[in-house]
Amino acid sequence: MKQTIAKGQIILNCLVLLLIGLSAGQTNAQSNGQHLDLLSYSFGVIRGQTGRITITLRRLANPRSPDDTVSAVVQLLDTEGEVIAQSGELRLRTGQTRFWDQPRDTLPASTEPGGRLQLRVRVLVTTQSGDLDRTSVMPTIEVIDTITGGTVYQAGKRFLIFVSGPQGSKPDGR
Numbered sequence: 001m002k003q004t005i006a007k008g009q010i011i012l013n014c015l016v017l018l019l020i021g022l023s024a025g026q027t028n029a030q031s032n033g034q035h036l037d038l039l040s041y042s043f044g045v046i047r048g049q050t051g052r053i054t055i056t057l058r059r060l061a062n063p064r065s066p067d068d069t070v071s072a073v074v075q076l077l078d079t080e081g082e083v084i085a086q087s088g089e090l091r092l093r094t095g096q097t098r099f100w101d102q103p104r105d106t107l108p109a110s111t112e113p114g115g116r117l118q119l120r121v122r123v124l125v126t127t128q129s130g131d132l133d134r135t136s137v138m139p140t141i142e143v144i145d146t147i148t149g150g151t152v153y154q155a156g157k158r159f160l161i162f163v164s165g166p167q168g169s170k171p172d173g174r
Contacts, residue, residue: 033129037124039122049144050143055138057092071126072126073124075124123137
């Protein structure tokens with residue numbers, strides 16, 4: 001009976017060590033990648049308009065393979081910095097462009113006249129490649145009239161860039 005319990009303990013301990021090893025390997029793989037946070041200046045949208053955020057990846061400095069990608073998630077922030085809408089994952093290879101549309105009518109109500117909302121865009125970019133040039137990710141903002149399809153407002157290269165350290169921590173350790 002004692003031998004059965006001891007064998008069970010040994011197996012359980014081995015499984016725990018295996019899981020710890022797998023978790024450490026995952027953490028190490030994540031920390032080898034690179035993270036960028038891009039934050040736009042403020043802009044406004046009203047009912048009947050759609051915000052389109054477009055991301056282009058110009059290049060990776062030294063891609064390991066032609067299939068190296070970056071992943072981006074687009075978030076819309078309200079005036080308090082709270083996320084009010086978020087895209088799914090957008091995957092890009094060198095030379096590709098992806099966009100995400102968010103109609104104003106699907107966003108939370110506003111107390112401003114005309115239902116105007118002041119927004120900022122945050123783009124969270126990650127890659128397993130360690131050679132992402134900060135200037136190679138090019139986001140733009142476009143506000144589109146939903147009825148005519150015409151562009152009402154467009155802004156490019158109006159993003160602040162923050163480079164995160166391993167596991168998403170900021171360079172100052174936070």
